[in-house]
């Protein structure tokens with residue numbers, strides 16, 4: 262087995278979040294600050310709580326991942342980032358109404374000290390927001406230069422050894438891949454020619470991050486870091502990138518239930534998923550352009566898991582529908598209903614109903630923490646380009662054109678843990694004893 266050389270995790274790790282004033286980002290930051298002073302439980306976080314089996318089951322070696330994998334210490338993280346509204350993260354978190362004031366007050370000073378840098382924003386890409394804290398009008402090339410300068414300044418002022426950039430900003434409208442995305446040279450020409458319709462703000466952030474040697478994590482479903490141009494840049498700069506769209510609520514359930522149906526060879530006729538949510542994300546997704554991006558991301562999972570081409574008699578004619586409804590009274594407390602029409606022996610119909618009363622940002626925050634720590638680990642391991650081993654965290658795992666994404670949560674989990682085993686020089690497990 263090829264040995265992975267891992268650079269030391271010492272020194273400060275800068276975490277710059279695009280959309281730092283959003284519900285996900287503020288919940289992630291507040292939680293991390295609380296956990297690191299022993300005032301919170303990091304439930305949902307693999308890096309903080311999960312163990313990893315090393316060797317055979319009867320060897321009884323189940324250390325915690327964080328005790329054997331060289332991850333950055335939570336105490337070494339420095340948070341910062343951009344937003345298009347100027348509130349500091351304490352004020353933003355109060356407005357998001359995810360965490361209670363009494364919980365935010367425990368880490369109030371730390372949250373108040375994080376003041377967003379003005380963002381790069383274009384209303385053509387997020388139509389429901391009217392950002393007021395934005396960089397002066399510029400060309401796409403100028404925007405990338407200013408973002409790069411932000412990253413360099415942040416790194417210097419906070420004496421960071423390394424920086425990770427994470428997108429937790431609003432979902433941009435659906436655009437398809439075009440020739441300007443096909444190679445780095447075409448993309449850079451488009452930047453120079455200010456082709457604003459094909460270069461989204463999120464691509465400017467990703468380009469800037471990778472150019473500054475910072476891993477980039479794409480938390481929303483819009484087209485961004487998976488375009489060939491940015492993957493080429495990531496490989497050239499030896500920077501890991503991953504995405505996209507955090508797998509938190511309904512899709513998490515889907516990627517557990519669908520493999521169960523397939524494993525038992527139960528048929529599926531239809532899957533109707535609907536949600537109500539009332540946070541700012543819900544408001545943005547109320548715009549058909551942004552919803553289309555989310556819909557594509559949410560729809561892709563079932564076919565890849567069930568393989569209708571191999572099992573036409575069970576999965577050849579599935580009706581799959583996803584709806585998201587903006588309903589302000591629920592705020593961040595999303596409710597997701599699934600009605601699943603399945604068929605059993607001799608084609609007899611049955612139904613499964615799932616009602617998940619979840620909390621969007623409470624589910625997303627631990628994923629953010631894991632992704633930041635694992636992306637930093639990947640950088641120190643010398644991994645570059647798309648990190649498919651982090652598919653576990655995403656609804657639409659980015660992948661090479663000639664490969665198929667893996668959606669089954671438990672297969673993703675095995676890939677994640679085997680990559681960690683490889684990193685620490687332990688044999689990977691492909692058997693169960």
Ligand SMILES: NC(=O)c1ccc[n+]([C@@H]2O[C@H](COP(=O)([O-])OP(=O)(O)OC[C@H]3O[C@@H](n4cnc5c(N)ncnc54)[C@H](O)[C@@H]3O)[C@@H](O)[C@H]2O)c1
Pocket residue numbers: 279280281282283284285286343344345346357380381382383387390428429430431432433462463480481482506507508509510540541542545621622624625
């Ligand atoms: N919470 C979940 O379970 C979940 C799951 C998957 C994906 N996501 C995605 O994560 C993202 C964040 O979700 P949220 O609930 O925190 O939304 P939010 O609306 O509360 O936060 C988004 C933040 O991004 C800011 N923003 C928008 N465009 C920006 C730009 N160009 N530059 C800088 N800042 C910008 C907004 O001002 C806002 O503060 C959304 O795209 C959402 O679809 C969330």
